[in-house]
Amino acid sequence: MINLQKLYEIQKTLKSVGYPDYKRISKEIENYVKNDKDLEKVLNDIKSNKPWEYIKGSAEFYALDFKVxxxxxxxxxxxxxxxxxxxxxxxxxxFDTVVDVGTGSGCIIISLLKSLTLPTIHKGSIDNINFIATDISNKAISVVKRNLKYHKLDNIIHLHKMDLISKLKLKDKNVLILANLPYIPTLQYEKLDKSVKEYEPKIALDGGKDGNIYYKKLLEQIKKSGLKSFTLILETEGSIVNKTKNIFKKYNTEILKDLKDIDRFLIVRG
Ligand SMILES: C[S@@+](CC[C@H](N)C(=O)[O-])C[C@H]1O[C@@H](n2cnc3c(N)ncnc32)[C@H](O)[C@@H]1O
Incomplete structure (x- = not known):
């Protein structure tokens, strides 16, 4: 337990570096630190803009816990x-196949599968669906492995290190593709907040000059794969969503908004 003076110190430090949700996080820190030495380390990390999720090694997503x-x-x-x-x-x-491309921590496909196994959310069987996650980064793959094990899905979700969907056998399949690929235009990436740019992997954020290099490449791979039909749900940046949509202009597309009412998601059916 830490005393009130220390709690005040945590809140002051969080505020000074501009943590938006500092009251909640200060409570979490209070529960996380075991002694003064821990606290000092956490406060120093926070002062250097390290995100709280990296300090504690986990993040919440879709009401589930993910190692990060x-x-x-x-x-x-x-x-x-x-x-x-x-x-x-x-x-x-x-769907025969569900692919989460650029899976990162695995948060999307793990949350989806967890939800689909709840009868209140999904009535049908998912037994014959092949669930796949891919990522190009070996280091990210080892984090997903830990999350798959933690959520007891390591025998169900097939994990592959590859460039997008390039090596998957999708011929004649009806595929749901989920993609939150790097989409920040390089110039915008350079201006990102220190806590993002200095700590989060560039390979997860920088989407090239126009922010769309990965979605263009993904479409090329979809066309080559010989799949029967696909539904692609992707996340992109509000300022480039129309350009992202334009990549898929030959298909049926729909733009959807995020929580802040910003156009961010695209559903493409082909
Ligand atoms: C924006 S992050 C998204 C991570 C996770 N899906 C999420 O929503 O939190 C993009 C991910 O795509 C991966 N990635 C980048 N280039 C890739 C490529 N050519 N093929 C597969 N994955 C790639 C990165 O390593 C990173 O994990």
């Missing part, structure tokens, strides 16, 4: 809607 470290993006609250949109797709469509 500097090799994966901290799951963002806005991405939770991508999971809800994916759940909705199971109402009318039978």
């Amino acid at each position: 470290n500097k090799n994966v993006l901290i799951p963002r609250i806005e991405t939770e809607k991508l999971v809800s949109l994916a759940i909705h797709e199971f109402k009318d469509t039978k």
Whole structure:
């Protein structure tokens, strides 16, 4: 336990570096630190803008707990809607395969699968669906492995290190593709907050000059894969969403808003 004076010190430090939710986080820190030495380390980390999720090694997403470290993006609250949109797709469509491309911590596919196994959320069987997660980063893959084990899904979700979906065998399959790929245009990336730029992996954020290099590449790979049909749900940056939509202009597309009413998601059907 730490005393009130220390709690005040935590709140003051969080406020000084601009933590938006400093009251909640100060409570978490209070429960996390065991002694003065721990506290000093946490306060120093916070002063150097290290995100709280990396300090404690976990993040909450879709009411679940995920292990995180500097090799994966901290799951963002806005991405939770991508999971809800994916759940909705199971109402009318039978998928053979679900792919979470650029899985990072694994938060999207793990939350989806956890939800689909709840009878209150999904009535049908998911036994014959092949669930796959891919990422190009070996370091991210080892974080996903830990999360799959932690959520007891390591025998169900197949994890592959690869460039997007390039090596998957999708011929004649009806595929749901979920993608929160790096989408921040490089110039915008350079101006990001210190807590993001200095701590989160660049490979998870920088989407190239126009922010769309990965979505363009993904479409090329979809076309080559020989799949029968696909539904792609992707997350992108509000300022480039129309350009992202334009990549998929030959297909049926729909733009959807995030929690802050910003156009952020695209559903593409082909
Ligand atoms: C924006 S992060 C999203 C992580 C996670 N899906 C989430 O929503 O929190 C993008 C992820 O894509 C991965 N990535 C980047 N380039 C990739 C590529 N060519 N093929 C597969 N994954 C890639 C990064 O390593 C990173 O984990």
